[in-house]
Amino acid sequence: MFIYYRNMRTKDENKIISIHNAIFDLGIEIGYQNLSIAKIAKKANVSPATVYIYYKDKEDMFSTLYLKVKDIIDSNLFQNVNSEQPFKLQLETILKNHVQAIMAYPKESVFMKYINSNPSLISKEAYEEGMKKAAYLYQLYEEGVEKQVIKNVSKELIIAITFGPLNHLLEQHYYAQTKMSEEEINQTIEMSWDAIKA
Amino acid sequence: MFIYYRNMRTKDENKIISIHNAIFDLGIEIGYQNLSIAKIAKKANVSPATVYIYYKDKEDMFSTLYLKVKDIIDSNLFQNVNSEQPFKLQLETILKNHVQAIMAYPKESVFMKYINSNPSLISKEAYEEGMKKAAYLYQLYEEGVEKQVIKNVSKELIIAITFGPLNHLLEQHYYAQTKMSEEEINQTIEMSWDAIKA
Amino acid sequence: MFIYYRNMRTKDENKIISIHNAIFDLGIEIGYQNLSIAKIAKKANVSPATVYIYYKDKEDMFSTLYLKVKDIIDSNLFQNVNSEQPFKLQLETILKNHVQAIMAYPKESVFMKYINSNPSLISKEAYEEGMKKAAYLYQLYEEGVEKQVIKNVSKELIIAITFGPLNHLLEQHYYAQTKMSEEEINQTIEMSWDAIKA
């Protein structure tokens, strides 16, 4: 009566994790366009109906997973970064943290990229929530502009030119099943820096 | 018997154009994820069966249209560019031609971008064929590297850092229904140049 | 080229009639609550998808069929009725025409009654359109009230007290598989008349 031999939470988590992994793996195997609840459920060894216990619908499923993935990938984005450091060092650290995370969670990254390219698959709320993760980045860039360390251009442009090329290369390496070298990373970051520095 | 002396090709072309426009418009209206042959046919005022006269299947339809769009958008990419000009001028002209084309064919660009993000929607052959359009670019970059005008990094990286940020901004402007200013364009190109110049 | 050995219209009508009959028969066999598109299609020997060629959705299917049934059953409602006749004769004729129709189309009547009891199954428009069929009835009642031939009560009440009991009995006879006798009909009509006459 007082002892739960198996507790319900555990069961939940297992099923949820199964579903998440099924999405990551199937998405890569057959293409995210071709995912369906039935296929995901089958891969996860649960009934399609079970999916609807955890998620209201497909959009909710993708939204929730998207935020979870963003959390994972962005969780260490600002590790070893503090506002006392010079701008360039901060940026470098952030970008390297990002590369680290993408390489540590390749499947999750592919999923994230797919959603980023097809944002209509998740709810507006989730999308906006996801944007918030980078709040400090915006602040950092603003300061950089103010202090005339970097060029006075829109934050979007700066993000595009700092994260864009790195992500592009990371993706290519993922599909080629090769590993991005330290040198390549440094080179790319250096280029981004050259692009934005005042 | 009723014989149409009017050129049959004409009729064909009209139907094809209807179908293409239906795809562009519907893709934007209801999202490319939600396109179906039936919806496209309805919007184009043709029968679903008619679509299969022109295309073997959905993949063939997207593939063909993708190549057509790439042709349109890339057709003037090298206008006013010749190999005698200094590298930077050539690059500038190419990027400006690109911006011009994207702004001249916004709907086509959205479609192209959607396919680029979801390449499994078209055939491998079509995808690779599409890549060839930029052959001269590769050559130009190689020369630039050789002559030590630009940094010695992979072509992919250079493409990512030159076209990437521009495309990103162009897309944002499209959805915001605003127009990218001459200044913004120049600024972005300048940044790309700063990034890659030796 | 000019001769259609089998024309499409025919095919259509056959399928539609199959579907309608499937609804009438299945509704009685397994209960209208338990109808599903799949079951209806199976009974009609068509694919579920075929149903959606003829009807937008389930509601549209029921709405269309409801109006068709109302048309059939009400088509002769005013046969042999003309405004010169005394009120009571007109009413009598109308009610007898109604009884005739219900007995001639028992399955259709059961369907109509089911929809009347569950109007949320059809569209508002169809429901209102169905109400119009009885327009002359309202006019007749109004005249009857004006000329003080019948009591000055609401039209709804008069309809309820004239058609209600007849319908009730007709239904009972249908389920008992008995036939309402001439005498019973006359008796019931006489009672309704006693109820409403001034």
Add this chain to the structure above:
Amino acid sequence: MFIYYRNMRTKDENKIISIHNAIFDLGIEIGYQNLSIAKIAKKANVSPATVYIYYKDKEDMFSTLYLKVKDIIDSNLFQNVNSEQPFKLQLETILKNHVQAIMAYPKESVFMKYINSNPSLISKEAYEEGMKKAAYLYQLYEEGVEKQVIKNVSKELIIAITFGPLNHLLEQHYYAQTKMSEEEINQTIEMSWDAIKA
């Protein structure tokens, strides 16, 4: 161990009442066609599984509730009625009691009417049990016929012509959220009486 000394029956009753109210309210809110155990349970703040503690299945749930509702609504049907009174007075009192009950229990009445229109939702036994509530009515009508106070027609017809119009109007008033006036009630009863009196 934790023993609840508080009467278990109490807890039960609360849950049952919650379930019943959930049915009444949801039936009106979303339509009785669209009720499901899950929705009812949610509205009642109980688990779907709990419903199956109290009822064998959905049919049993509806059957039980139907009989309960019939009990409530018919409980005072014969209040102030005794067999010594003249027939018309008895009938009048019964009908007024009925109107009273319907107006006092509008939600329950809607449920009852829904089941009456769709009797296949409850068990045969429950339906027949429900019919018995009006036993005295049958007896009264029989006596009325015998004593030649009312016309010699079937009991069903008499019930249809006495209760039918009243119920029809009561329903209309319920959906129009208006209140049936004393006068309207009397008028309607008078009409019924005119219909059946010998």
Add this chain to the structure above:
DNA sequence: CATGAATGAGGTTTCATTCAT
């Protein structure tokens, strides 16, 4: 007693594609 989790079966609807004309 009470429950949240779980599910097979089945609901409505749309899909890409083919058929018959």
Add this chain to the structure above:
DNA sequence: GATGAATGAAACCTCATTCAT
């Protein structure tokens, strides 16, 4: 070439019910 009709397969989702705790 062109079409509306037709369909098996599959999409998303909900159902009534049972299981494990």
